[in-house]
Amino acid sequence: MEEGEEVKLLGAWMSPFVNRVKWVLKLKGIRYEYLEQDLVNKSPLLLTSNPVYKRVPVLIHNGKPISESLFIIEYLDDTWKNNPILPQDPYQRAKARFWANFIEEKFSQVMRKVLSLEGEKQKKEVENANEALEILEGELKGKKFFGGDQTIGLVDIVLGVLPTWIGVIEEVACVKVFDPIKYPSLAKWMEDFLELPVIKESLPDKDKLLAYVHKIRIYMLTLAATK
Structure with missing residues (x-):
């Protein structure tokens, strides 16, 4: 500093x-x-x-x-200008913001709904999550990272919720959202992303996270039942 x-x-x-x-x-x-x-x-x-x-x-x-x-x-x-996270080109910068916002609205928020719902409502949100993943698969195809072949950028960082949380949410909510065969580019991206030292060093303990997400799901379902 x-x-x-x-x-x-x-x-x-x-x-x-x-x-x-x-x-x-x-x-x-x-x-x-x-x-x-x-x-x-x-x-x-x-x-x-x-x-x-x-x-x-x-x-x-x-x-x-x-x-x-x-x-x-x-x-x-x-x-801090070193190791830029957003592209310097204004057009590419705007695109990165667009995809970051897309991930927030169409995937991250949807996965929170998957965790808090059951039955047909949950099934619909799983379908919505898969629609978003299909679009992201197409955007990533042919690239190692969304930020390029050498480094991660804003979009990779925002989508970091996928490899770090998806398995936990699937286990707790008893659903299957991510299919690596259906989304091969995203599956490879997840592997490469999690191997980056800066990411690997900061991952939460899975067992601890599972216990926490279980509590959150019970709370959400209980709250919904009282409304």
């Missing part, structure tokens, strides 16, 4: 959105202080740093808080 630079990350070990920020911090070699947050009993620092959503991740740079993982990543990329 440069002299006078103070970087803190408020996070929670299980959050894929916090992981995104950790990956970028490591890719750029930014030294930071990590502050694990209790999301049940939220700290005054979290509540004052993100008073609107009251959730992680929050990056605090020299006392100034930035929330929401995509905005944090762009901020880090604009502030």
